[in-house]
Amino acid sequence: MVNNNNRITTALLLAAGTGRRLMPLTSNSPKCLTLVNDKSFLERLVVNLKKQGFQRLVVVTGYQENKIKEVLKAISGDLTIEYVYSHLYETTNNIYSLWMARDIINEPFMLVEADLIFDVSLLDNMIYPDRIAIANIVPWMNGTTVTIDNLHQVTKFYKNTSSNNIKNVKYKTVNIYSFSLSSWKAIIKILNQHIEANNVNGYYETVFGEMIKDDHLSLKAVNFDNKYWYEVDTLEDLKEAELLFSSYIHENTTASNLELTKELIEIQ
DSSP states (O other): OOOGGGOOOEEEEEEOSOOGGGTTTTSSSOGGGOEETTEEHHHHHHHHHHHTTOOEEEEEEOTTHHHHHHHHHHHOTTSEEEEEEOTTTTTOOHHHHHHHTTTTOOSOEEEEETTEEEOGGGGTTTSSSSEEEEEEOOTTOOSOEEEEOTTSBEEEEESSOOTTSOOSOOEEEEEEEEEOHHHHHHHHHHHHHHHHTTOTTSOHHHHHHHHHHTTSOOOEEEEOTTSOEEEOOSHHHHHHHHHHHHHHHHHHHHHHHHHHHHHHHHHO
């Protein structure tokens, strides 16, 4: 049984990158402000965080930082916003962005990337510590994958594995994680080692994989299948996400109308 007292209320958004693969849309705008059906990734995230009871959002910024701040000032409401600016955003990757948050976060938190769009209900099981969002691999997916055991614990990370070359049952990482404070402190130690070795252009999944292998980190898998989500890296991804969430809006509108009709009938 989940202890509601362990609910996470802090989120960390990594939004420092330039989003080169989404050019020209990101030529003068950060990736997180790219619109998917007239609403940006950032706005969708803030709405979802509020619905899930989050109280604090920490954003690691870099490219076009001021535009992110302008938008968040307008839409944050009661959500406390804090920033960490990465001066080296052009020459570093997400391992460095995560390391930049080592001093500002000292509590359990949820980590999310800036290029995800997802239904708010998918966070229901991610607001508790030491979890990882995964999905069964389908042809459009590529990138980091994991294997899990019969207790839904991650057993290994795999780099750049696609649906075309898997040999065992692997799952795509959805780039949403949650961590307890003890896990975060352990992660910081390994991040420090990588940064000291100048491994600033790598990926934080490397760190998580090392720690899983050494039994220094435990992550429970939360399956995102059969719900709406999409990771947008390219212009083609954006088109697919817009199509997916157009049907999502239609289905939810239809469901809402049916519920309203049912209520009206009951009243009569």
